[in-house]
Amino acid sequence: MAVENGAPIIKVNNLHHNYLRGTPLEVVALKGVDMEIFPGEAVGIIGRAGAGKSTVVQHFNGLIRPREPGKVIVDGLDLSDPTVNIKELRQRVGLVFQYPEDQLFERLLGDDIAFGPRKMGVPFAELRPRVQWAMEMVGLDFETFKDRYTFSLSGGEKRKAAIAGVLALKPKVLILDESTSGVDPRSRKDLLGRIRCLHEEHGMTVIFVSPNMEDMAGLVNKIFVMADGRTVMSGSTREIFAQREQLLEYGLGVPQVTEVMHELKARGYSANLSVLSVEEAEAELWKILSS
Amino acid sequence: MEDFEFLRNVTIGQYLPGDSFVHRLDPRTKMTVMILMVLPITFTLSYLANLLLVLVCLGFVALSGISVKYILSGVKPALGMITILALMQLFFYGDTYVPANMQIVTLFHWGIFHVTNGSVQLVFVSIMRFLSLLFLASLLTNTTTTTGLTHATEDMLRPFAFLKVPAHELSLVLTIALRFVPILAEQLETIMKAQASRGADMGSGGKLQFIQTTRQVVVLVVPLFINAFQRAEDLVLAMESRCYTGSAGRTRLVHLHMTRTDLLTIFVVAVFAVGILIVPFPV
Numbered sequence: 393m394a395v396e397n398g399a400p401i402i403k404v405n406n407l408h409h410n411y412l413r414g415t416p417l418e419v420v421a422l423k424g425v426d427m428e429i430f431p432g433e434a435v436g437i438i439g440r441a442g443a444g445k446s447t448v449v450q451h452f453n454g455l456i457r458p459r460e461p462g463k464v465i466v467d468g469l470d471l472s473d474p475t476v477n478i479k480e481l482r483q484r485v486g487l488v489f490q491y492p493e494d495q496l497f498e499r500l501l502g503d504d505i506a507f508g509p510r511k512m513g514v515p516f517a518e519l520r521p522r523v524q525w526a527m528e529m530v531g532l533d534f535e536t537f538k539d540r541y542t543f544s545l546s547g548g549e550k551r552k553a554a555i556a557g558v559l560a561l562k563p564k565v566l567i568l569d570e571s572t573s574g575v576d577p578r579s580r581k582d583l584l585g586r587i588r589c590l591h592e593e594h595g596m597t598v599i600f601v602s603p604n605m606e607d608m609a610g611l612v613n614k615i616f617v618m619a620d621g622r623t624v625m626s627g628s629t630r631e632i633f634a635q636r637e638q639l640l641e642y643g644l645g646v647p648q649v650t651e652v653m654h655e656l657k658a659r660g661y662s663a664n665l666s667v668l669s670v671e672e673a674e675a676e677l678w679k680i681l682s683s
Numbered sequence: 684m685e686d687f688e689f690l691r692n693v694t695i696g697q698y699l700p701g702d703s704f705v706h707r708l709d710p711r712t713k714m715t716v717m718i719l720m721v722l723p724i725t726f727t728l729s730y731l732a733n734l735l736l737v738l739v740c741l742g743f744v745a746l747s748g749i750s751v752k753y754i755l756s757g758v759k760p761a762l763g764m765i766t767i768l769a770l771m772q773l774f775f776y777g778d779t780y781v782p783a784n785m786q787i788v789t790l791f792h793w794g795i796f797h798v799t800n801g802s803v804q805l806v807f808v809s810i811m812r813f814l815s816l817l818f819l820a821s822l823l824t825n826t827t828t829t830t831g832l833t834h835a836t837e838d839m840l841r842p843f844a845f846l847k848v849p850a851h852e853l854s855l856v857l858t859i860a861l862r863f864v865p866i867l868a869e870q871l872e873t874i875m876k877a878q879a880s881r882g883a884d885m886g887s888g889g890k891l892q893f894i895q896t897t898r899q900v901v902v903l904v905v906p907l908f909i910n911a912f913q914r915a916e917d918l919v920l921a922m923e924s925r926c927y928t929g930s931a932g933r934t935r936l937v938h939l940h941m942t943r944t945d946l947l948t949i950f951v952v953a954v955f956a957v958g959i960l961i962v963p964f965p966v
Contacts, residue, residue, distance in 0.1 A: 489877050
């Protein structure tokens with residue numbers, strides 16, 4: 393569960409951003425975003441397409457720099473300071489994009505995963521154990537896969553390899569920007585389980601951006617809802633999904649099992665609206681049936 | 684500080700929706716005007732004539748409602764290269780460049796450097812030519828949709844059918860090329876961001892560190908090409924599955940219509956262009 397001890401690891405204050413600034417095609421992407429994320433939390437960011445989710449998370453590792461009056465402070469580093477050590481920041485905050493397999497370029501898989509740590513100046517002797525750790529974290533056997541040709545892998549394996557390439561940096565914060573979309577259901581479930589393990593067993597702070605409410609419910613403790621470039625709701629996963637009407641207003645929804653509970657309640661049953669998983673729903677349904 | 688937004692610097696080829704006089708002209712008119720203007724721009728060496736041409740091009744820009752600053756901002760990444768070329772013209776073309784009826788005066792001579800009034804004129808005329816061409820090329824693409832450009836190319840190539848010029852196919856190639864520029868630019872941006880996220884230094888190799896710079900390019904080019912080939916293959920499949928066979932028997936949704944304004948515009952520009960070519964300018 394969320395451990396809100398001490399200072400937030402990521403603090404966003406009144407963040408604004410415009411794309412194509414200074415051209416006739418300028419678009420406003422962020423109009424005031426505020427967030428606080430604490431070490432060891434698993435946080436979800438939801439919102440419709442164009443709400444500004446990706447723009448926000450790209451600020452977290454310095455791909456986009458905050459502009460006045462916005463402030464982004466990550467692990468004690470103020471990102472509006474142009475002299476901040478951006479390489480150091482990117483080692484601490486790993487960002488995985490939507491189709492991360494597009495970033496693979498080395499001939500052999502092991503080399504590709506070692507690219508990040510090598511660039512960060514990790515000594516040669518440490519590279520191998522790091523790559524091995526990263527591959528095992530995503531479920532690719534080190535001995536089987538390290539010398540495979542990168543481009544002969546299946547889509548799901550490439551996806552895992554690309555995530556391992558970011559994990560090999562051993563970041564404190566892992567951001568997944570819709571990184572689980574477009575793979576088959578089994579790989580997706582497997583990946584989600586592994587991300588949960590990174591969070592629960594390795595204490596990694598995880599920031600998860602996904603349009604899929606089921607994935608959210610199974611992984612994160614806290615949710616930020618974004619709409620039209622602003623953060624409009626924030627709270628624990630249960631609190632957020634209990635406010636179905638408001639989410640629908642923002643063009644979002646709730647997990648299917650939660651939806652069932654809302655429907656039951658609408659028909660006069662005393663259903664518990666904070667149900668998030670199939671198991672909880674089952675228990676709740678037995679309770680309703682036996683009463 | 685790095686900046687990954689390329690499209691902020693790419694101004695040629697970016698369509699800007701609008702409803703100005705230039706936007707409303709038939710795409711064929713715009714292309715004809717461009718060809719007509721390019722002739723005097725390329726052939727006239729006179730200061731005065733080139734100044735006139737720049738002013739007329741600026742006039743077109745004013746009519747389109749697009750800001751001159753926006754068009755000029757596209758030159759920024761190329762400024763260094765342009766300066767080097769201008770200096771080379773200034774220093775090394777003193778002997779070879781001799782405009783007709785011009786008294787060559789040496790202004791500066793030292794070793795291989797030879798500056799004459801001729802090379803000075805060449806530099807200034809080149810800058811003006813560059814500006815005129817930049818305004819024209821930007822304007823054509825800034826005010827015309829890709830579809831408009833394609834249809835215009837096809838129509839203008841059709842008279843050459845008797846030479847077996849494949850008008851439709853050529854214009855299709857043009858459309859695909861134009862259509863893919865922003866897609867690839869966006870893809871490149873994503874790949875750069877992804878590689879930067881895992882420690883690749885982007886653009887920090889320094890201007891003279893060629894090996895580092897080349898290494899940086901590899902991590903971008905390999906994924907970009909794989910992606911581009913994949914897209915090309917997808918496009919071929921999509922076209923085949925919709926029974927695309929080329930121009931034979933194909934009809935059009937949009938038909939272009941020339942209005943009286945179009946014809947008048949072409950006439951005025953043609954008279955001006957021929958005038959510039961014929962009139963003997965004093966300087």
